[in-house]
Amino acid sequence: MSHIVTPIFNGENYGFWRIKMKTIFQTKKLWEIVEGGVPNPPAQGDHSPEAVQQKIRCDEASLKDLTALQILQTAVSDSIFPRIAPASNAREAWNALKSEFEGSQQVKMIKLQSLRREYENLKMNDSDSINTFTTKLIEVGNQLRLHGEEKPDYQMVQKILISLPEKFDSIVGVLEQTKDLTVLSVTELIGTLKAHEKRISVREEQSREGAFYGEKNVKTSIKRRLRSGVPFANETITMKVIVGRRRTKVFLHSK
Known part of the structure; x- marks a missing residue:
């Protein structure tokens, strides 16, 4: 069996830590002890068969309780440990943390x-x-x-x-x-939304690239015409090039 890493509680995200710790105690068959505590031992002087069996169960539960308490003590940071240091059993330590960090x-x-x-x-x-x-x-x-x-x-x-x-x-x-x-x-x-988001991103990138090269070609064409000395038909020509959501205006004046 692989080693279970115990989460360390430092005062943050108590709810998540509590769920993880409960699962650990359940896998080790300790949760009943943490939640309910150790059963009472039989009365002193009672040597009946039932009392003997009860004493055996009580001793086994006490050993489990010490194991659970040890796990709890190693599952909190040094700043949290003083809250459970006085606890003599796992149930007491568990409830001390629950009372403080879960709240009323x-x-x-x-x-x-x-x-x-x-x-x-x-x-x-x-x-x-x-x-x-x-x-x-x-x-x-x-x-x-x-x-x-x-x-x-x-x-x-x-x-x-x-x-x-x-x-x-x-x-x-x-x-x-x-x-x-x-x-x-x-x-x-x-997953479906991420795929759609990716398609949107690709289309927007292609649109930006196309608009950039379109604007570049228009400006190159204008410069060539100006250098050639060919007059424009109108006194003023306005050419609009759309780049994404930005509109660029190029004003040309005839000589």
Whole structure:
């Protein structure tokens, strides 16, 4: 079995650290001890078969508890360790961190409301890439899940589609006509949007190059005509060359 790397909690992103640690404890069959603690030992002087079995189970649980406590102590930074140093068992140490960094129910509700507003207000700007925007959206969605509010794929898909700028209108229309958006995964949608974004980028680059060479050819033609001394038909000629979104004017005056 490969060695499991224990994540170190330094006071940031407690929710993610908690999920990772819970998984580690579950793989080592220690989560029941961390969550519920060690069962009470039998009464002193009780030598019944049931008490003997209970004593054995209690000793095994105590050993597991020490193992879990050791893992917790090595999973926090030196600045966090004083919070759990007084704890004599894993459950006590776990709850100490949970109480401080997860907060009360009221604190969690305030955080949840803040995350909801952030989620609703997220929009993709023209200068953003699909990767930048969707990474941020997924991050906020994960934070919402940590605070008890699930965001299923179909809701995330709808949120992404209504948050895109105009240049994605064509692909959004195609998706709405050809895909069942209730079963479309976020991963598939992001892949489709990235491919469309790449096509837009290639077309814009080709357009810029074509406009540049077009402008260059026009100016070269004008210079040749001026050098030849051939008069222009009109007193003033205005030639407009469009480069991307920039309009360049060249004014020619006859002699």
